[in-house]
Amino acid sequence: MTQPVTSDKSTALNELYCRITQIAEAMGGRAFPIKSSLSFPGATVSAPRFEDVPALHVDMPNDFQVEFVPSYPLSFPSDLSMRAKRIHGGLRKSDWHFNFAPDGWRRTQALLSDDEIRVCLTPERPRSASY
Numbered sequence: 001m002t003q004p005v006t007s008d009k010s011t012a013l014n015e016l017y018c019r020i021t022q023i024a025e026a027m028g029g030r031a032f033p034i035k036s037s038l039s040f041p042g043a044t045v046s047a048p049r050f051e052d053v054p055a056l057h058v059d060m061p062n063d064f065q066v067e068f069v070p071s072y073p074l075s076f077p078s079d080l081s082m083r084a085k086r087i088h089g090g091l092r093k094s095d096w097h098f099n100f101a102p103d104g105w106r107r108t109q110a111l112l113s114d115d116e117i118r119v120c121l122t123p124e125r126p127r128s129a130s131y
Contacts, residue, residue: 009074010054012100013082016112017056020068023117029060036069040076051075064088064123071097088123096120 021031036055039048051073058066064087071081080100086093098105098112105112 009070009080009100012080012105013054013070016098016105017054017068019114020056020058020117020121023114024058024060024121027060027118027121029058029121031056031058038070038073040073058121060121062088062123063090064121066121084120086120086123093123
């Protein structure tokens with residue numbers, strides 16, 4: 001018996017959230033799971049429809065926060081992608097986008113590295129930090 005797609009997406013998100021949590025804690029931050037309500041794209045439903053999805057909120061030192069949220073409801077028939085909303089001192093920084101491929105999470109052509117996650121969890125690109 002195969003698992004439903006939603007379950008596969010939840011597993012992929014959970015694995016990434018665990019990775020982000022470990023890295024954030026090693027950097028002096030704190031991560032905790034939250035729920036986020038996402039709407040289905042208007043062209044796909046006749047009436048507004050929402051779905052709660054698992055998300056991750058990360059508080060980092062120096063008043064920096066990152067919220068990791070899937071781009072679409074998990075039951076929506078699309079590839080799994082997510083957005084990292086980055087906020088420093090109450091001001092929105094550039095959002096990051098991640099896509100889940102058959103071989104794992106990606107931000108660019110290459111697999112998502114722990115170093116990329118560290119940069120995402122930093123308000124500015126670290127100059128010569130060693131983690």
